[in-house]
Amino acid sequence: MKNNHNLLEVSNINSKDALYKKLIYNVEDFFLNDDSELSKEFEHLCICSGGTTSSCAKNGLITLDLRKNYNKIHLERETNIVTIGGGVIMGDLMNYLEKHNRSFPIGLSKLPGAGYILTGGISPLSRSYGLAIDNIESIKGFLGNGKFISLKKNQISRDKQLIWEAIKGAAPFFSIITEIGLRTIQSYPIQIIEGFINSNELSEIIKLSEGFPANISLQWIYAKKIYIYIVAEFKDDLEKEGIKENLLTLKKFSTLEQKFYGNLNEINFFAKELELFELNSKNHSEVISLLGEDLKNDVPIFIKYLNEIMDNKPNNSCYVASQQLGFKTKQLNHGSSFFVHRKSTWKPWIYASWKKNDLQEKEVVMDWMYKSWSKLKRFYPNIHLAQLHNHLNSHREELQLAFGNRIEELKTLKNICDPQSILPPL
Ligand SMILES: Cc1cc2nc3c(=O)[nH]c(=O)nc-3n(C[C@H](O)[C@H](O)[C@H](O)COP(=O)(O)OP(=O)(O)OC[C@H]3O[C@@H](n4cnc5c(N)ncnc54)[C@H](O)[C@@H]3O)c2cc1C
Structure with missing residues (x-):
């Protein structure tokens, strides 16, 4: 076990x-030097890329930290395809692309x-450009x-077809991805309408948002107060x-403010200054x-x-939030x-902290x-497995x-591609 200096x-x-x-820090080292380091039952390798989940390091387990050796970003100008290492964070990708x-x-x-x-990748722009996958x-x-x-897309042999499909949404269960080629998009200006509202107003705005065109999306957070x-x-x-017309009704909500940004990278959602919820480094958390x-x-x-859910929240850091997908x-x-639940138009998440x-x-x-979760299942019966539990x-x-209905295919794939279950279990 490590002491506190090695966290x-x-x-x-x-x-x-x-x-x-x-x-x-090296995938090859792990496989070459693997003298049954993962011998104990239920042990598996933890992978760290952005390090934002409770799965990238665990007591007594080995972590493969991709941030050090898999952090390159390169844009090919002719194709506008960017190649990133498996340890690149989205902020660095956006700063690079902005140039x-x-x-x-x-995402947010x-x-x-x-x-x-x-794991899919749901963006406030996904209604126009699809999921990250x-x-x-x-x-x-x-x-x-x-x-x-x-x-490579369009060059997938039949025997690799299932792997290719499963990489898109279920990769963590059977693979360690060291490089990803991504189609980039042209950068356009963004208009944001944001502010605190009450729950009656949220009700009205959700109704309105379900009629939004592809280039508009709603995200809300219900923490100490509600912010959209x-x-x-x-x-x-x-x-x-078109946006002006679609959002005309919002004029009556005096707490909402309109802002313009040059591109998506300029926006900081849920900024600390808003004090939406208690940001406490002494807390642990899980998200579903x-x-x-x-x-x-x-x-x-x-x-x-x-x-009712918010009235019963046991800690000030707990909250429920949601983002809108659909169209593309x-x-x-x-x-x-x-990512099988293509009909989905909302992704709410519950943040539990203690x-x-x-x-x-x-x-x-x-x-x-x-x-x-049980209460919300009636409206949102499926799961976005963005956090491994x-x-x-x-x-x-x-x-x-x-x-x-793809779970059995995934289990078969895991048996073939990860027979010793060195990656998170299914
Ligand atoms: C503040 C915040 C905002 C978010 N907003 C959104 C959002 O708007 N939309 C959305 O869809 N999600 C959002 N998420 C969820 C987030 O995208 C997922 O939790 C994601 O899995 C985090 O990835 P990571 O690399 O940062 O995490 P890590 O903890 O580093 O990795 C999580 C797990 O993913 C797997 N993994 C990561 N990289 C690799 C790899 N290269 N190869 C194989 N497996 C790998 C591993 O199993 C790893 O343990 C948000 C999360 C946070 C903390």
């Missing part, structure tokens, strides 16, 4: 505090790494059995006019992400449930993937998370609700 410098506090067994007037549909934070892309052009990496793989971001991208004056379709007539009952994400986009050494509070908070009792159910 992993990552943003997720659970992983930061983990007493990992060993830190390695070339290009962009990528990253610049902190996540390749895990964002490989829909923009993957190529990958390089290693299967759990140590075999090197290099795959309406994100609208416009390519020209005509689209700017759900998926479902438009609420339509269920908006009032959903808001009632949401108020409903299409298959260059072939099948393991004082890190308070096991009693942890139990209460996790109970709140599971009860809140193989250390939690809900893992099996989450797998089933994330991969639906």
Whole structure:
């Protein structure tokens, strides 16, 4: 076991505090020197890319930190395809692309790494540009059995077709991805409408948002108070006019402010200054992400449930938030993937947080998370497996609700590609 001087410098506090067994930086080294370091039952290798989840380091397990040796970014100007290492974080990708007037549909934070892309990747711009996985052009990496793989869209042989599809949404279970080729997008200005609202106003705005065109999306957070971001991208004056018309109704909400940005990279969602929730480095947390379709007539009952959930939150850091997808994400986009719930138009997530050494509070908070999940299942029956929970009792159910009728294919693939289960278990 490591002492406190050897903890992993990552943003997720659970992983930061983990007493990992060993830190390695090279995939090849792991496979070449593997003298059964992962011998014990239930042990597996932890992979760290952005380091934003509770899975990138765990007590007594080895972490492969991709940030040191897999951090290159290169844009090919002729094709506008950017190649990134498996340890690149979205903020660095965006800063690099901004210099070339290009962009990528990253999520609501610049902190996540390749895990964002490989688990689907839902952006405020996804309604126009699809999920992050829909923009993957190529990958390089290693299967759990140590075999090197290099795959390119449109050049996939039949025997690699299932691997290619599973990389898009389920890669962490059977592969270590060291390089990803991504289609980039032209950078356009963004209009944001943001501010604090009450739950009646949220109800009205959700109803309105379910009629938004592809270039507008709503994201909200219900923490101490409710805060919303309406994100609208416009390519020209005509689209700017369209946005104005679509958002005319919002004029009556006096707390909402309108802002303009040169591109997506300039925006910082959930800024610290807003004090939306208690940011406490002494807390540990878990997050569960759900998926479902438009609420339509269920908006009032959903808001009632949401108020009940928030009234019962056991710690000031706990919150529920949601982001909107749909339009382009409903299409298959260059072939099948393991993001199976393509009909989804909302991804809410429940953030559960407790004082890190308070096991009693942890139990209460996790109970709140599971009860809140149960309440929201009626509206959002599926799971977006953006966070791996193989250390939690809900893992099996989450797998089933994330991969639906493709779960058996994934298990078969894991048996072949990762027979010793060196990567997170299914
Ligand atoms: C502040 C914040 C905002 C977020 N916003 C969004 C959002 O808007 N949309 C959205 O879809 N998600 C969002 N997420 C969720 C986030 O994208 C996922 O949790 C993602 O898995 C984090 O990836 P990471 O590389 O940062 O995490 P890590 O903790 O480094 O990795 C998580 C796991 O992913 C797997 N993994 C990572 N990299 C690789 C690799 N190269 N090869 C194989 N497996 C790998 C490993 O199993 C690893 O343990 C957000 C998360 C945070 C913390």
